């Protein structure tokens with residue numbers, strides 16, 4: 481019997497679910513996955529999620545009596561089981577936590593203008609000035625980390641919690657195809673090729689067609 485459950489939303493659209501799922505799988509927690517269809521009515525709009533999760537949002541983790549919500553808290557919970565999910569070096573660990581926290585707290589323009597959709601490409605759309613400013617900051621964060629630790633992932637050779645936090649941004653770049661530096665594109669390729677990221681894409685592709693949300697499939701920008 482599993483030691484708990486991870487509640488996530490429609491994989492095609494739920495960027496935060498993707499982060500939480502990657503973290504839980506990286507830590508190899510033994511949890512059942514509960515996937516709930518996102519209503520598409522905005523954060524907190526799915527009654528089935530509100531009935532289960534303290535903040536009415538996914539991801540939501542229950543494990544060995546612990547109840548964990550907010551993705552940054554799930555990251556830290558997972559790191560308690562596998563310290564190597566953050567860099568061993570204290571200075572690098574502080575850097576990784578800082579960029580993960582910046583992702584958790586920010587980039588709302590990007591999230592609004594280029595929402596996650598793993599099944600489509602919307603090349604050329606979504607390029608609002610505020611979104612492009614977010615992208616510029618993300619490219620700077622990635623370039624600094626890739627240069628400091630040598631890649632191919634942000635903190636070096638291993639896919640870390642910082643990469644899990646930015647993985648949905650990679651998917652947005654693949655979907656919306658903004659203009660990106662060669663460094664960014666090669667990081668995107670490395671993340672997309674990671675086995676867990678690939679599994680998430682495959683699981684998303686297998687979701688029922690009835691789960692598609694017209695609003696997310698037909699962006700206006």
Ligand SMILES: N[C@@H](CCC(=O)N[C@@H](CS)C(=O)NCC(=O)O)C(=O)O
Nearest residue numbers: 496522523524525526537538550551
């Ligand atoms: N700050 C939260 C954000 C979680 C979030 O916004 N999740 C969205 C899905 S990506 C959600 O649960 N939406 C519920 C709904 O659409 O009803 C976290 O870090 O986990």
